[in-house]
Amino acid sequence: MDEHQESILSLLETKSSHKQATYRNTLRHFENLKSLLQKASSYYGSAMKERDPYVEVSYHSPNLFDAELKFSGDLLVFSMHSNVFTFDHKHFAYQTAYVKENPLRAYCGVINVYNFLADSYKYKRMNDVGFLLARIFVNTENHFFVEGTRLMTTNYSDFGNQVLDEPVLEEVVQRAILQSLQIDLQIPPFEQVQAISVGQKMTENTNSGLFTGKKLGYSK
Numbered sequence: 001m002d003e004h005q006e007s008i009l010s011l012l013e014t015k016s017s018h019k020q021a022t023y024r025n026t027l028r029h030f031e032n033l034k035s036l037l038q039k040a041s042s043y044y045g046s047a048m049k050e051r052d053p054y055v056e057v058s059y060h061s062p063n064l065f066d067a068e069l070k071f072s073g074d075l076l077v078f079s080m081h082s083n084v085f086t087f088d089h090k091h092f093a094y095q096t097a098y099v100k101e102n103p104l105r106a107y108c109g110v111i112n113v114y115n116f117l118a119d120s121y122k123y124k125r126m127n128d129v130g131f132l133l134a135r136i137f138v139n140t141e142n143h144f145f146v147e148g149t150r151l152m153t154t155n156y157s158d159f160g161n162q163v164l165d166e167p168v169l170e171e172v173v174q175r176a177i178l179q180s181l182q183i184d185l186q187i188p189p190f191e192q193v194q195a196i197s198v199g200q201k202m203t204e205n206t207n208s209g210l211f212t213g214k215k216l217g218y219s220k
Contacts, residue, residue: 015107019084022107025142026108026110033173034067040069041059045057045058066078069177071180074115074117076113077130079113080112085107085110087106092159098160105140110136110137112134113134113172113176114130133149133176134148135147142165151175152172
């Protein structure tokens with residue numbers, strides 16, 4: 001075996017094997033998250049049937065990597081990326097004693113949390129916009145941190161010490177619901193929508209024309 005072959009096998013055994021383990025661990029957390037979303041749908045859905053049956057709460061998982069929680073006019077989409085990532089060496093994770101001790105700990109899976117209007121999906125309005133509320137990064141040792149809005153990240157930035165578990169995931173779901181409910185859909189200024197082309201109006205009639213989206217910016 002020559003030097004290059006040995007180097008390749010060494011990297012496959014260390015880095016590639018570690019990344020595969022990180023992927024499997026992230027998928028395990030994502031499956032737990034799906035279960036929590038189903039429970040949240042059942043709980044809030046049942047409660048709202050008594051308070052206001054017109055406020056629908058439902059859960060849907062269209063594939064392995066996506067899970068959707070609809071509540072009234074909002075849709076939360078939790079999406080796990082199929083790849084494993086690391087960070088620029090200037091990133092705060094690399095400055096922690098935890099990662100300095102073992103740089104492989106910086107490899108993380110990621111779960112994105114998006115907020116869309118439920119009607120954007122229902123009517124397939126492809127020009128509508130949603131917002132990324134948070135990114136959950138988790139490594140093979142279950143250490144994690146969250147990037148995103150203030151509500152989503154508070155108390156979730158200590159990568160070296162915090163461990164992702166079911167109570168944390170449940171709180172992430174609750175925070176995401178609260179954040180979505182706090183962001184209101186605002187009508188654009190009249191001047192911005194005063195002019196419209198024939199093509200825009202015709203495509204609007206097929207539910208994919210002029211975009212709709214919540215106002216960029218978050219309530220604290």
